[in-house]
Amino acid sequence: MISAWTAADVRAAEEPLLAAGEPLMERASFALAVQVLADLRARRRHVRGARVALLVGAGNNGGDTLHAGAVLARRGVAVTAVLTSDRVHAGGLVALRGAGGTVVDLAATPERTGAVADDAAGADVVLDGLLGIGARGALRGLAGDLVSALVSRCAVGVKSAGSERSEPADFTPTAPGGGRERERGPWVVAVDLPSGIGVDDGTLPGPVLAADRTVTFGAAKPGLLLPPAARVVGAVTVVDIGLDPAGPPAVRRLEPADVGAYWPVPGPADHKYTRGVVGLVAGTATYPGAAVLAASAAVRTGTGMVRYRGSDPVARAVLAARPEVVTATGRVQSWVVGPGIPTTRDRDDPADDGQHDRGRGGLAVAAGNLPGTSYGPVPAVVDAGGLPLLAESNPPWFVLTPHAGELAGLLRSRGEDVHRDDVEAAPLHWARRAHELTGATVLLKGGVTLVVGPDGAWAQADAPGWLATAGAGDVLAGILGTMLAARSEEIVAGPALAAEVAAGAVLVHGLAAERANPGGPVAALDVAAAVPATVAGLLEQRR
Ligand SMILES: NC(=O)C1=CN([C@@H]2O[C@H](COP(=O)(O)OP(=O)(O)OC[C@H]3O[C@@H](n4cnc5c(N)ncnc54)[C@H](OP(=O)(O)O)[C@@H]3O)[C@@H](O)[C@H]2O)[C@H](O)CC1
Ligand SMILES: [K+]
Numbered sequence: 009m010i011s012a013w014t015a016a017d018v019r020a021a022e023e024p025l026l027a028a029g030e031p032l033m034e035r036a037s038f039a040l041a042v043q044v045l046a047d048l049r050a051r052r053r054h055v056r057g058a059r060v061a062l063l064v065g066a067g068n069n070g071g072d073t074l075h076a077g078a079v080l081a082r083r084g085v086a087v088t089a090v091l092t093s094d095r096v097h098a099g100g101l102v103a104l105r106g107a108g109g110t111v112v113d114l115a116a117t118p119e120r121t122g123a124v125a126d127d128a129a130g131a132d133v134v135l136d137g138l139l140g141i142g143a144r145g146a147l148r149g150l151a152g153d154l155v156s157a158l159v160s161r162c163a164v165g166v167k168s169a170g171s172e173r174s175e176p177a178d179f180t181p182t183a184p185g186g187g188r189e190r191e192r193g194p195w196v197v198a199v200d201l202p203s204g205i206g207v208d209d210g211t212l213p214g215p216v217l218a219a220d221r222t223v224t225f226g227a228a229k230p231g232l233l234l235p236p237a238a239r240v241v242g243a244v245t246v247v248d249i250g251l252d253p254a255g256p257p258a259v260r261r262l263e264p265a266d267v268g269a270y271w272p273v274p275g276p277a278d279h280k281y282t283r284g285v286v287g288l289v290a291g292t293a294t295y296p297g298a299a300v301l302a303a304s305a306a307v308r309t310g311t312g313m314v315r316y317r318g319s320d321p322v323a324r325a326v327l328a329a330r331p332e333v334v335t336a337t338g339r340v341q342s343w344v345v346g347p348g349i350p351t352t353r354d355r356d357d358p359a360d361d362g363q364h365d366r367g368r369g370g371l372a373v374a375a376g377n378l379p380g381t382s383y384g385p386v387p388a389v390v391d392a393g394g395l396p397l398l399a400e401s402n403p404p405w406f407v408l409t410p411h412a413g414e415l416a417g418l419l420r421s422r423g424e425d426v427h428r429d430d431v432e433a434a435p436l437h438w439a440r441r442a443h444e445l446t447g448a449t450v451l452l453k454g455g456v457t458l459v460v461g462p463d464g465a466w467a468q469a470d471a472p473g474w475l476a477t478a479g480a481g482d483v484l485a486g487i488l489g490t491m492l493a494a495r496s497e498e499i500v501a502g503p504a505l506a507a508e509v510a511a512g513a514v515l516v517h518g519l520a521a522e523r524a525n526p527g528g529p530v531a532a533l534d535v536a537a538a539v540p541a542t543v544a545g546l547l548e549q550r551r
Contacts, residue, residue, distance in 0.1 A: 009266045010246075011257035012228040014208045015141035021226065021253040032249050033068065036200075036225040037075030037100075039247040043223050044080060044133055044197055051195060052132065056084035061128035061194070062104075063158075063217075065138035065151055065203065066093035072225070073137025073199050074100025081107035088131075090114050090124055092138060092151045118150055125157035134158070134194040136217055139203035141229065146214025147204030155204065155215045162193035166216040166240060198222040201229055202240050208258065209436050210234025210467075218242070226251030230259040233467040235435050235456035259436075259465045260511075264519065267512040268546035272494045280312030284493025287315050287340035288333075289370050289394070290347040290482070291322045292361035298348020298392075298482040300329045305486025305536040306344065307332050309516070310543060311493055315340055317370070319361045342387045342493035343370040346394025347482040351417070367397050375403055387492035387499045387506055390448070391485045396421070398446060404462050404503035406448040407492065407510045409485055415442055415452055422446070436465060449506045451488075453481060457514045461507025468511050470518025474525070479532030480517075487520075487539060488513035516542055 013021070025032055048055050062077045064070040074089060074097055081087040087109040089101070094115045105111065114124055128134055138151040147155055159166065198219035201207060205216055210231045218240040222232060226249050231237045274283055286306045291299025299318055303326045306314045314333045316326050323335050345367040350360060371394070372378040376385030387405040390398060395410060395418050410418060412431040415438060419426045422445045431438045432454070439452040439460040449461040455473065459466040491513050492499060492506065499505045516539060523545070524530045524538040 009263060010228055010233065010261040012230045012233050012259040013253040013255075014230060014258050017253045017255060017258070018141055018226055018229065018251065021251040025250060030250060032225075033071055033075060035249040036247060037072045038079060039225075039249070040072060040076040040135075040197075040199060040223045041079035043221070043245055044076065044135065045083065047195055047197065047221060048085070048133060057086065058133070059086045059088070059131040060133045060135065061131040062087065062089040062135045063128070063138050063151075063154065063203075064089050064091050064093075064096050064100075066095045067140065067142045068097060069140030069142065069199055069203075070137045071097030071100040072140070073135050074104045076135065076199075077109050078103040078107035081109040088112060088127070090128060090154070092149070092154055114154065115150060118153070121150070121153050121157055125154060125161055129158060129161035129193060131194045134196050134217070135199055136196060136203050136219065137199040140200040141207050143204065143207055147216065148214070151203065152215050155217050158217050159215060162196070162217065166212050166218070195220050196242070198241065200224050201231060202237070205231045205237035205240065207231045209434065210237040211434050212236050212240070216240055221245065223247060225249050227253050230436075230465075233259045233261050233456075233469075234465075235454055235458065235467070236432070238456045238467065238469055256464060259467050261467055261469070262508070262511045262515050264515065264546055265549045267515050268549045270512075271543065271547055273547065281339065281341070283310070283312030284341040284490065284496055285313045285315060285339060286311050286486075286489040286493050287317065287343045287370055288486075288489065289317045289343070289345045289363055289367045290349065290485070291318050291326070292349060292363055293319055293321050294350075294361075295348035296322045296325045297479060299326050301479045301482035301532050301536060302344060302347045302486035302489070303330050303333050304533060305483040305539060306490045308536050308539045309487045309490035310540070311490040312341075317366045318363060322361070339383055340386065340493070341496035342389070342489050343374045344389040344391070344485050344489035345370050345397065346389075346391035347485045349393025351393045351396055351414070363393065364397060367394050371397055371399075371406075374406065375399065385500050386496050389485050389488045389492065391481065398448070402446050402448040404447060404449050405492075405499050405506045407451055407488060407506055408442070408446065408448050409451045409453060409481065409488065411453045411481065415439070415450070418442060419445070436460070439465070449503075449510060451510045451514065453484070459507045459510045459514070461504055461510075463504040463507070466507060466511035468514040468518065470515045470522075472518070472522055472527075472530075474528065474530050475518065475521040475535070477530065477532060480521075480535065483532050483536045484513060484517045486536065487517055491516075516546070519545070
């Protein structure tokens with residue numbers, strides 16, 4: 009699991025160590041230099057003679073960078089520091105000069121920004137040491153101008169808030185090659201974090217130079233895990249400098265071994281009800297495929313049984329695809345309501361196929377609001393056409409699975425003036441808002457999928473871009489329904505667990521897509537077909 013703490017929590021953890029004279033900056037800068045040397049060796053035969061440009065800001069982030077530059081210079085690297093402020097870290101500057109590095113005082117000659125950007129763009133490596141956790145708002149002033157000039161020269165990055173986004177990058181902390189190999193331009197290493205991202209919320213308020221690697225100190229920060237900034241961080245390396253942040257992390261990311269560790273493996277005493285039965289209200293005569301996809305995914309994720317609820321023609325299609333499914337009503341341990349159901353609330357909509365009523369019934373049972381049922385409340389997945397069926401207030405064991413447009417619609421129906429673009433620009437904020445307004449756990453689908461529950465947020469970046477295809481959401485709903493059913497009582501008793509299980513479902517969904525066709529296009533049904541082997545692979549990784 010990768011845990012991220014806010015800038016304030018990191019600073020609070022640094023303070024006692026700094027007060028005790030711990031050499032945090034030396035540890036950080038040396039580790040940074042070691043990583044840059046490794047990246048250089050992965051990209052060229054000799055380190056000696058390589059060119060490294062340091063972008064240096066006014067604070068300690070720049071101090072880290074200058075000290076790291078001194079280590080590189082002493083190993084024969086040609087290091088040039090570009091100073092964007094007249095207040096750069098004095099000790100770092102002395103160290104760099106003492107090691108033979110050169111200095112370009114851009115602050116004194118801002119008119120040379122274009123020429124300096126040309127030089128930096130021709131370096132082997134650029135270290136982005138303009139801003140760290142002291143950032144406030146969009147990158148401004150000379151630092152902002154320099155980054156904007158570099159972005160246009162390196163052709164990867166964010167020119168300004170709301171502009172086209174950079175290419176997706178990997179969050180692969182151990183990948184030797186770091187993130188995506190760039191056809192041209194320097195290898196960009198962000199110091200602590202890419203300068204100009206929202207440190208605690210992952211927004212991109214202004215120009216940001218996309219990194220191939222981020223070397224972050226002490227702990228990951230939320231902005232490195234959260235969309236949209238998570239797409240410009242490259243491979244993330246967390247350097248231990250002795251910090252121990254207090255309190256719960258603000259954002260977490262499950263890794264495969266975490267999901268394998270808690271996957272329920274049936275034993276001799278198990279039967280379908282101990283494994284979990286999923287009640288599925290999905291699909292209509294207009295959209296029967298969603299029911300087939302969700303049912304296939306639920307069955308293949310290892311549910312005890314799926315009870316399908318829907319019209320006869322759709323039931324026939326589901327049974328033809330998955331004969332394991334039953335249409336008899338009865339006890340279930342989770343409900344999945346909404347895939348392939350129209351999002352109108354109109355009961356009289358012929359396209360509704362009676363699914364809104366069936367969905368309302370399922371959610372009422374799931375919430376424990378239906379007197380007379382012999383079983384207690386159970387978790388629920390509320391997707392697509394299920395979202396308008398939600399009550400004003402819902403239990404946290406309900407997991408909503410909107411994409412950005414559906415979330416905007418849900419929020420507007422509860423009085424917020426928000427549209428898809430707003431959600432995509434600040435997904436954590438709006439997912440949190442939806443959790444506050446509905447009471448439910450919110451899984452906001454996207455290139456990086458967020459899950460917000462009662463005890464914080466999860467950010468999963470396991471999905472290849474190929475997963476943006478019709479039916480993928482129906483498959484996720486099925487996977488999630490099975491995973492919730494398997495731990496139904498535990499989740500109702502401790503509702504914060506719903507978010508962690510949902511994050512796990514997102515990880516399984518993404519890994520199954522990768523397994524279905526590594527590096528290439530996938531069909532949603534093939535993703536469902538790849539789930540059994542994906543789960544087996546997770547179980548092999550149990551710590
Ligand atoms: N404390 C330590 O010994 C260690 C710190 N680490 C590294 O330090 C940074 C945090 O350093 P800090 O000095 O607190 O802040 P920054 O370096 O991030 O930058 C602050 C300066 O940047 C200016 N600033 C703020 N926002 C912007 C912006 N949007 N655009 C341009 N410039 C901005 C700010 O200017 P003011 O006008 O506010 O003065 C400051 O001058 C941390 O990230 C680590 O890299 C080590 O990791 C551990 C040891
Ligand atoms: K930085």
